[in-house]
Amino acid sequence: MAHFPFHRSIKLFFILVLLLSLPIPSVFSEGTVVRVYFEGEPIHFTDAQPLIKEGRTLVPFRKLFETLGFSVEWIDTGQLKQAVGTRDGLEIRLTIDHNEAKVNGSSIPLDVPAQIIDSSTMVPLRFVSENSGYQVTFSTTGSEASVQIRTAVSNTLVEPYVVKGRVVDANGKPVEGADIFADNQLLYNSNLLTVTDVNGYYRIELPLLATTWNMGGSHTLEGYVVDLTPEIDKPFAGNTGAIRNFTIESETVKGELYLYMDLNSFIEGYREDQVELILTPVGPLAGGSTGKVITGHGHNFPGGFGMNDVPVGTYKVTAKHTSTDGESKQLLVRKRNEGQYAESAEIEFSPLVEGIYQAEVEVKVPK
Known part of the structure; x- marks a missing residue:
């Protein structure tokens, strides 16, 4: 022909x-070392360590529930195993190897179920934390992932050494799981990465460096990687912080x-x-x-x-x-x-x- x-x-x-100019991605996957912080302080896990499974962070259920102020209960009837946390009228019930959890009796689907791994009961960190009223943010540096659990705060207040914002689609609906990066303008290929939560929000805590940052991101829709369109497309100083919101536009x-x-x-x-x-x-x-x-x-x-x-x-x-x-x-x-x-x-x-x-x-x- x-x-x-x-x-x-x-x-x-x-x-x-194009191949040579593409950034080398930082992989947030199984085998990544995970550090978890609550209100800025590290959570020390003793019986088992946090791990990544199918892109989700699993942590020992008792330590997480107690850190968030819950009373915990373990139910084992032989055929049914459940981890239950209660606090001030809130009950979260996770059934082992079941893809639904219950929050105050209402069923909510899970991407990854609670499960027993090496004799430790592991539960999805983001699901438990966000349904307890906290905000969860992820970032990666090299082979380590940092997970921050904080009391939900206003996303309209600029904070020093913090960049945050929201991702929505063309109709204004929040986009969960969008990839966001903060590009360090001082050090080559030292991006900080995170993903948006169920409400489309993200938060990245920046290192105490005298440098500027650019923001960008992408999301996969209909099998295609879609670039995010920033509302404000200009760099900012790390010490001042910034709010950078994005939208997804198929065009x-x-x-x-x-x-x-x-x-x-x-x-x-x-x-x-x-x-x-x-x-x-x-x-x-x-x-x-x-x-x-x-x-x-x-x-x-x-x-x-x-x-x-x-x-x-x-x-x-x-x-x-x-x-x-x-x-x-x-x-x-x-x-x-x-x-x-x-x-x-x-x-x-x-x-x-x-x-x-x-x-x-x-x-x-x-x-």
């Missing part, structure tokens, strides 16, 4: 530059659609820049938007020929060729190197590297 050249060396060069996720031609079927008078592509969204785009039909001709851009800045998602693609004398002819299309040519083809943008998406389509003149 032949196709028009598209400066592949240029494309590979840009890919290499920020764009990809490149590469157009290839079947040279064996193209005859004199047919040119690649006269091929018109019609992209009809199939299902939601990144971020959940419905999207619009996109019609356009291919053009050269760094890396190849086709259409760039296309909102990522899945599309039904059709194509036609319009000659200089105005004659229009329907073309056959397919996803590049896959299946048979047809009047339309379904293509889906996929990541080249994290945050960079592309799709490829081939067109052919019918016999």
